[in-house]
Amino acid sequence: GKGTVVITGASSGLGLATAKALAESGKWHIIMACRDFLKAEKAAKSVGMAKENYTIMHLDLASLESVRQFVDNFKRSGRPLDVLVCNAAVYQPTAREPSFTAEGFELSVGTNHLGHFLLSRLLLDEMKQSDYPSKRLIIVGSITGNTNTLAGNVPPKANLGDLRGLQGGLNGLNSSPMIDGADFDGAKAYKDSKVCNMLTMQEFHRRYHEDTGITFASLYPGCIATTGLFREHIPLFRLLFPPFQKFITKGYVSEEEAGKRLAQVVSDPSLTKSGVYWSWNKASASFENQLSQEASDADKARKVWEISEKLVDSL
Ligand code: NDP
Numbered sequence: 001g002k003g004t005v006v007i008t009g010a011s012s013g014l015g016l017a018t019a020k021a022l023a024e025s026g027k028w029h030i031i032m033a034c035r036d037f038l039k040a041e042k043a044a045k046s047v048g049m050a051k052e053n054y055t056i057m058h059l060d061l062a063s064l065e066s067v068r069q070f071v072d073n074f075k076r077s078g079r080p081l082d083v084l085v086c087n088a089a090v091y092q093p094t095a096r097e098p099s100f101t102a103e104g105f106e107l108s109v110g111t112n113h114l115g116h117f118l119l120s121r122l123l124l125d126e127m128k129q130s131d132y133p134s135k136r137l138i139i140v141g142s143i144t145g146n147t148n149t150l151a152g153n154v155p156p157k158a159n160l161g162d163l164r165g166l167q168g169g170l171n172g173l174n175s176s177p178m179i180d181g182a183d184f185d186g187a188k189a190y191k192d193s194k195v196c197n198m199l200t201m202q203e204f205h206r207r208y209h210e211d212t213g214i215t216f217a218s219l220y221p222g223c224i225a226t227t228g229l230f231r232e233h234i235p236l237f238r239l240l241f242p243p244f245q246k247f248i249t250k251g252y253v254s255e256e257e258a259g260k261r262l263a264q265v266v267s268d269p270s271l272t273k274s275g276v277y278w279s280w281n282k283a284s285a286s287f288e289n290q291l292s293q294e295a296s297d298a299d300k301a302r303k304v305w306e307i308s309e310k311l312v313d314s315l
Helices: 013-025 037-046 064-077 107-129 186-212 235-249 255-267 298-313
Strands: 003-008 028-034 054-058 083-086 136-140 215-219 276-280 286-288
Touching: 003 013, 003 107, 013 028, 013 037, 013 255, 028 037, 037 054, 054 064, 064 107, 083 107, 083 255, 107 136, 107 186, 107 298, 136 186, 136 255, 186 215, 186 298, 215 255, 255 276
Parallel strands: 003 028, 003 083, 028 054, 083 136, 136 215, 215 276
Antiparallel strands: 276 286
16 A cells, blocks of 8 residues: 655645655655645645645644644544654744744744654654554755755854753743854754754664664755745845855755655665765765764764753643
8 A cells, every 4th residue: 555654844845845756656645744724735736736645734833732733633544654754944044033932942943843853752653553664754954964065064053052042941031042042043043953853863763763663864955945945035035046056056956856855765765774864966866975063963962852852741
């Protein structure tokens, strides 16, 4: 039969392109885990996904209550869980003030990291019960983790520091909204959240790969300069960013190509190695990429895990 894959944020950009690619393969039933049901339905129709290939289920990662509700709903659906793709993200590069999730965490780290952290820990038990031969848990990373690239070195650079802000709950009241305890910076908060995503993937690998056989992976699909991720950027940036990526950095990939790449990490029989951060070269061939020092720091990964566990489990 078909495998079942949950994709968060499948209503636009990379998530939608991946859902489309997997639907077209005929091998997958896609659970589109989205915060806006109508938008997701329109999106699925707009790319021509056949009704029998997908189900939309409500998930707002900016609410831990919603994450728990999603997991309950999924369990009740009676489907096995074979692959989970943590893809959704918010990016607020021009915000001057922080905004917050339902539980009061700074929005970028709260959504991109803490929401997915709770979701994937709760769904791990579901995955353990599936007898699918190649189970995978994928967390979409970013170039922020590559210090061997130009884009990975553009300021403000990611830096989790000594985690004092995370420890304090990222609430902007008695703690800084930033993981490292500094003043709010929306672009940096996004990059920090992506470093947490990549650290989480590696910590999952260390804790669970041997016992469960599940493949844990992250990836940088390339710069998809046309997605909604840049919706909050200034208009001049949105005008110039795609051609800049196409012609200057040459890191540009179309949404369709990026979707095929993530679909490979979901489904390709040759990409089963666990603990890997995948990237693609200019000929669109996948390779195991190196992560930056901070994004591969095992001690930091364990600390981020333990603090995050306290934050999400206490609520
Ligand atoms: P988009 O903005 O197009 O897609 C983001 C998705 O996340 C949307 O479906 C959005 O939902 C969803 N989302 C946002 N907040 C929530 C929430 N609270 N609950 C549930 N879903 C939510 O961006 P991309 O496709 O570019 O981004 C997808 C992933 O790719 C991200 O992890 C990003 O970090 C990563 N990435 C992107 C790159 C790029 O160049 N674009 C490069 C490297 C990595 P809605 O449709 O309702 O807004």
